[in-house]
Amino acid sequence: MTAYDEQRLAELIKALPPAPQAWVEAAQELPLARGRLxxxxxxxxxxxxxxxxxxxxxxxxxxxxxxxxxxxxxDELRRRLED
Amino acid sequence: xxxxSLPDAQLVARCRGGDEDAWxxxxxxxxxxxxxxxxxxxxxxxxxxxxxxxxxxxxxYQHLDKxxxxxxxxPWIGQLTRRLxxxxxxxxxxxxxxxxxxxxxxxxxAMATLDEAFAVHEAMAELSENCREILDRFFARDExxxxxxxxxxxxxxxxxxxxxxxxxxxxxxxxxxxxxxxxSS
Numbered sequence: 001m002t003a004y005d006e007q008r009l010a011e012l013i014k015a016l017p018p019a020p021q022a023w024v025e026a027a028q029e030l031p032l033a034r035g036r037l038x039x040x041x042x043x044x045x046x047x048x049x050x051x052x053x054x055x056x057x058x059x060x061x062x063x064x065x066x067x068x069x070x071x072x073x074x075d076e077l078r079r080r081l082e083d
Numbered sequence: 084x085x086x087x088s089l090p091d092a093q094l095v096a097r098c099r100g101g102d103e104d105a106w107x108x109x110x111x112x113x114x115x116x117x118x119x120x121x122x123x124x125x126x127x128x129x130x131x132x133x134x135x136x137x138x139x140x141x142x143x144y145q146h147l148d149k150x151x152x153x154x155x156x157x158p159w160i161g162q163l164t165r166r167l168x169x170x171x172x173x174x175x176x177x178x179x180x181x182x183x184x185x186x187x188x189x190x191x192x193a194m195a196t197l198d199e200a201f202a203v204h205e206a207m208a209e210l211s212e213n214c215r216e217i218l219d220r221f222f223a224r225d226e227x228x229x230x231x232x233x234x235x236x237x238x239x240x241x242x243x244x245x246x247x248x249x250x251x252x253x254x255x256x257x258x259x260x261x262x263x264x265x266x267s268s
Binding site for chain 1: 101103106107110111114115116117118119123133136137140141144196197199200201203204207218219222223224225247250251253254257258261
């Protein structure tokens with residue numbers, strides 16, 4: 001047996017199974033989510049009523065404005081609204 | 084050059100330039116590695132592993148401009164994942180959580196194995212597409228001969244011999260890329 005015989009290679013292939021597809025797709029969408037986030041923050045800075053609505057009920061305010069909350073990093077949006 | 088065959092440093096440079104396809108490739112390239120660190124080296128539960136997984140890529144995206152060495156993106160992501168796993172375990176109040184120091188063999192050994200595994204998966208890129216698919220489906224995806232045969236439209240009775248041939252070819256490639264591995268035979 002050698003350090004990298006076929007059995008060892010098989011074990012090492014097995015050691016990296018695919019990550020769940022939904023996790024991968026969510027991470028791949030980050031640039032788009034980041035763009036949406038920047039857009040919302042810019043709007044909130046320009047429109048105080050929108051900002052107040054976001055602070056009062058973030059997800060509801062986003063839905064009312066046609067955004068899909070599940071496609072936006074909400075924790076980061078909350079942080080940026082607080083800043 | 085296809086994105087999948089771009090060296091890490093060039094891929095990072097493209098991501099930094101706002102190339103969304105390059106970012107998708109970067110996530111695809113390192114997703115197994117990050118997932119394995121969370122779920123194997125630190126044995127996080129699926130919901131915790133998912134949280135760390137997303138945080139790793141969010142921080143990677145945020146810090147693309149601050150990387151000191153684009154070629155070192157893989158070890159950088161590895162260390163980031165490790166640190167976030169430890170932070171996650173330490174901040175958790177759950178009683179069933181695993182203390183990283185108590186993991187058998189320690190996380191260093193597990194991380195070293197995953198680094199080796201990553202190198203083997205990189206070497207697999209030099210295999211024919213058919214070989215790569217067969218090995219990945221059988222070993223990493225745990226698919227049966229029948230499932231593989233149906234998916235790749237090859238007789239399931241030939242899968243075992245194909246696996247053997249593909250592993251032998253992978254060994255040649257891997258030892259060619261890593262002379263030290265060959266020398267240790």
